[in-house]
Amino acid sequence: MINETLIEKYFSKSLTPNETLEFNTRYENDSNFKQEVDFLENIKLVSETEDDAQFKKQLAAQEAEYPDPEKSVTFKWLKPLIAAAGLILIILSINLFMNSNLDEEKLFSTYFEPSENVTSPIVRSADNETNLNNAFIAYGEADYKQAILLFQTAYKDSKNSELLFYEANSLLALEDYQNAITTFEDHLKHSDRLTNRSHWYLALAYIKTTQIEKAKKELKTLLNSGETFKKPEANSLLKKLE
Amino acid sequence: MENHFVEALKHNDEQIIKELYDNYRNSFLGFSKKYNIAKADSLDIYQEAFLAMRKHAISGKLLEVNSSFKTYLFGIGKHLIYKKLKEYASKRSYEQVLHKVESDYEEIVIESPDKLTKEQELLRHYFKQLGNSCQQMLTLSFYRGLTNEEIATLEGYENEAVVRSQKSRCLKTLKNLIKNPPK
Numbered sequence: 001m002i003n004e005t006l007i008e009k010y011f012s013k014s015l016t017p018n019e020t021l022e023f024n025t026r027y028e029n030d031s032n033f034k035q036e037v038d039f040l041e042n043i044k045l046v047s048e049t050e051d052d053a054q055f056k057k058q059l060a061a062q063e064a065e066y067p068d069p070e071k072s073v074t075f076k077w078l079k080p081l082i083a084a085a086g087l088i089l090i091i092l093s094i095n096l097f098m099n100s101n102l103d104e105e106k107l108f109s110t111y112f113e114p115s116e117n118v119t120s121p122i123v124r125s126a127d128n129e130t131n132l133n134n135a136f137i138a139y140g141e142a143d144y145k146q147a148i149l150l151f152q153t154a155y156k157d158s159k160n161s162e163l164l165f166y167e168a169n170s171l172l173a174l175e176d177y178q179n180a181i182t183t184f185e186d187h188l189k190h191s192d193r194l195t196n197r198s199h200w201y202l203a204l205a206y207i208k209t210t211q212i213e214k215a216k217k218e219l220k221t222l223l224n225s226g227e228t229f230k231k232p233e234a235n236s237l238l239k240k241l242e
Numbered sequence: 243m244e245n246h247f248v249e250a251l252k253h254n255d256e257q258i259i260k261e262l263y264d265n266y267r268n269s270f271l272g273f274s275k276k277y278n279i280a281k282a283d284s285l286d287i288y289q290e291a292f293l294a295m296r297k298h299a300i301s302g303k304l305l306e307v308n309s310s311f312k313t314y315l316f317g318i319g320k321h322l323i324y325k326k327l328k329e330y331a332s333k334r335s336y337e338q339v340l341h342k343v344e345s346d347y348e349e350i351v352i353e354s355p356d357k358l359t360k361e362q363e364l365l366r367h368y369f370k371q372l373g374n375s376c377q378q379m380l381t382l383s384f385y386r387g388l389t390n391e392e393i394a395t396l397e398g399y400e401n402e403a404v405v406r407s408q409k410s411r412c413l414k415t416l417k418n419l420i421k422n423p424p425k
């Protein structure tokens with residue numbers, strides 16, 4: 001019979017001198033015992049090999065966490081370039097921000113206020129329930145949404161082009177810049193007392209939508225028109241844009 | 243040698259092993275660069291040296307060592323570097339620069355493991371077909387040389403008798419695999 005305890009002690013290197021003697025005797029004389037021990041010795045070797053392989057895998061996985069040397073060489077070159085590009089981008093965007101975005105916003109809010117009603121004095125009376133009167137009432141109360149609807153209806157009825165000017169002002173006040181621009185442009189197709197004033201508001205709408213060149217053109221037209229409306233403002237605004 | 247490092251290697255404490263690996267990696271790459279070892283080879287050598295450290299921890303050899311973890315690791319590394327330089331020399335004409343390099347580390351000679359025989363390779367093949375718990379059981383019993391009692395404690399078996407019967411079941415399975423290989 002194979003002595004398991006003897007074998008266990010042999011592999012855990014805890015045989016006493018007497019047991020070592022017994023182990024050696026049996027190994028030499030008992031072929032079954034020898035065969036078993038040799039088999040287990042092979043398992044020892046094989047399991048060690050497997051264990052080493054597992055540990056190597058673990059180390060390789062750790063190594064894999066390091067950046068690829070080929071790539072890191074590229075990165076060494078790229079890093080300063082990326083940093084420089086980043087810096088340039090930051091400077092550019094700050095510039096852009098300072099020169100355009102921030103200024104546009106600021107310029108617009110500094111200079112824009114909806115035009116006064118210089119067309120039709122409001123009559124607050126139960127007898128005067130016309131769209132036009134109501135439109136100017138809404139406009140005067142800054143109820144621009146209502147005003148727009150009423151100006152549009154009144155314009156259809158009367159074809160008074162000045163109403164386009166107030167509609168566009170209302171759109172601008174509601175920050176509907178695209179429609180405001182279209183409506184001011186419509187108004188500029190007509191010639192009335194407010195035509196030149198539309199250049200001023202259109203310029204502001206262009207500034208707000210970062211169409212600086214167009215804005216400058218409108219301001220110049222206004223200044224060359226002999227119109228006194230917003231003349232000093234147009235001058236200083238034009239200087240800021242140039 | 244720092245005892246907690248030896249224990250970490252022995253019980254495969256991945257966290258500490260990772261820290262050790264990271265700590266000395268770059269310094270070792272610099273060290274082997276002095277010997278003109280290619281980077282890929284240096285990394286192989288570094289990992290090989292780590293493996294040798296672990297084997298020495300398991301065999302108990304490290305506990306008798308007075309030097310620090312790093313000194314011993316680099317000592318083994320130096321041995322493996324010399325081996326690699328000899329390999330380079332045999333492949334092409336290479337003037338050995340071994341003695342031109344001054345280093346603080348004493349070479350530590352380690353045995354290179356023998357190649358497995360055909361029979362052993364076959365045994366390995368079947369060993370790998372065992373379940374993880376059986377592989378672990380046999381590794382702990384024969385490679386690590388743990389007693390049944392120690393395995394019971396380490397792996398959470400109820401007592402050493404359970405380990406004993408489990409181990410004999412694993413050996414029986416392995417023998418059956420060899421006798422009647424699955425098709």
